[in-house]
Amino acid sequence: MPATKFICPNGNRIPIKSCLAACPQKERCLFLPTLRAIAVSVDRGIKEPTVTELIAGVRETYLKKTTDFAVAPQSVxxxxxxxxxxxxxxxxxxxxxxxxxxxxxxxxxxxxxxxxxxxxxxxxxxxxxxxxxxxxxxxxxxxxxxxxxxxxxxxxxxxxxxxxxxxxxxxxxxxxxxxxxxxxxxxxxxxxxxxxxxxxxxxxxxxxxxxxxxxxxxxxxxxxxxxxxxxxxxxxxxxxxxxxxxQLYIAMQTKTLPKICSSKERWHDRKCLDYCDAGENCPYGQQLRFEKAKQVS
Ligand code: SF4
Ligand code: SF4
Structure with missing residues (x-):
């Protein structure tokens, strides 16, 4: 599944289609054509796993193919x-x-x-x-x-x-x-x-x-x-x-979450914390983010 939502600068989430149709804020966070281009870039419409997808962790690719996720336009x-x-x-x-x-x-x-x-x-x-x-x-x-x-x-x-x-x-x-x-x-x-x-x-x-x-x-x-x-x-x-x-094929067929990405694939947790688009749907990413939020508050 491609990204389906944008994360606004104030933290709100909005379906990408709704954002492109009309921004609920007084002013858009980026120019409309830029947001449209980002929407296209996060949905390449390729079903089978590509070379770059297979280089990433199998769990990350599985989650990005099977779950909805949100991206902050400015970060992509x-x-x-x-x-x-x-x-x-x-x-x-x-x-x-x-x-x-x-x-x-x-x-x-x-x-x-x-x-x-x-x-x-x-x-x-x-x-x-x-x-x-x-x-x-x-x-x-x-x-x-x-x-x-x-x-x-x-x-x-x-x-x-x-x-x-x-x-x-x-x-x-x-x-x-x-x-x-x-x-x-x-x-x-x-x-x-x-x-x-x-x-x-x-x-x-x-x-x-x-x-x-x-x-x-x-x-x-x-x-x-x-x-x-x-x-x-x-x-x-x-x-x-x-x-x-x-591994990805079996996970998709059996609808089973693959094992955690390797330490290298998850950039020794840096990716899970801040850069993995699948992070909010991954139990490991959720746990790390929860602990980080607890430390900050
Ligand atoms: S333009 Fe920016 S602030 Fe407005 S809905 Fe879209 S992502 Fe959110
Ligand atoms: S949050 Fe970490 S372990 Fe989970 S899919 Fe992303 S990179 Fe892999």
Whole structure:
């Protein structure tokens, strides 16, 4: 089921259709065309699970397919940024680059962004466009903070006699791009099944908060980064997607709530608390949100 309700800035919930027909507030919280675009973006009308849905937790995808949920228009606005970037690129392929084609196999379907001569003179390059946060980019680029001794000693105060430290950024950490790599590699596999050779894969990641101080503190000083993606074996991909597709299929057939999403899938609970659209229909998400609300009140 797609999202059926909007959450207004004052916390009220309203069916999306009613919101679009007439806002009960004195003034809309966003322009009407923006709200219409958001309504379209939260209902893609695809029944079978897609590559991106299978990468998410099975419980999350199950709940989003079987229960009504509400979204705050302002919090899903970033999805429109992503779509706008896709459209801009799609309109500039000059007929020589393939883009935005949905491919299917027995397990799932996925729509790749760009394929062809997109980076240099080499054909067969697969590209994916992302609009993401400086936090995710910092992780994807392997940037991390480390405490370095300055060589100076505190001369007064509580820390008198102790070494002074400062935070330094390093860029030689683990590159956390597994989800992006799984997604892009599945598109590669779908393209190869259709007879297209994929020689290299890249993500073009645009930072949505790159001019904020927090982004600079995370070492993100460019608005866009090109990130190479390595090949993952087809065998591994098929096993991973077939298992999740089968878990989802069984859950849908038996109408049984799948087991809790893995710690990684739920971003170590951060997603359950603030970012999972299925959170209010998930017992685990409900419990976490209840405890958080109790702490605040
Ligand atoms: S326009 Fe905004 S405030 Fe008005 S009903 Fe829709 S979501 Fe609520
Ligand atoms: S709230 Fe957490 S556990 Fe529940 S569906 Fe969402 S991500 Fe999964």
């Amino acid at each position: 606005l970033y999805a429109l940024h992503g779509q706008a970037v896709h459209t801009i690129n799609e309109n500039c392929t000059d007929g020589e680059i393939l883009s935005e084609i949905r491919l299917k196999d027995q397990i799932t379907s996925g729509k790749f962004d760009l394929y062809g001569k997109i980076l240099d003179e080499e054909e067969g390059v697969l590209g994916d466009l992302k609009v993401t946060s400086s936090f995710k980019l910092m992780k994807a680029l392997g940037i991390y903070k480390t405490r370095v001794a300055t060589g100076e000693i505190y001369k007064t105060g509580l820390k008198k006699g102790q070494m002074k430290y400062r935070n330094e950024l390093r860029a030689d950490g683990v590159k956390h791009v597994l989800d992006w790599a799984i997604q892009l590699n599945y598109y590669r596999m779908l393209l190869e099944k259709e007879g297209f050779t994929v020689k290299r894969m890249f993500i073009q990641a645009m930072c949505r908060d790159n001019n904020l101080r927090i982004a600079a503190e995370r070492g993100i000083d460019q608005s866009v980064y090109i990130i190479p993606i390595k090949k993952i074996s087809d065998q591994w991909l098929i096993r991973y997607f077939a298992k999740k597709a089968s």
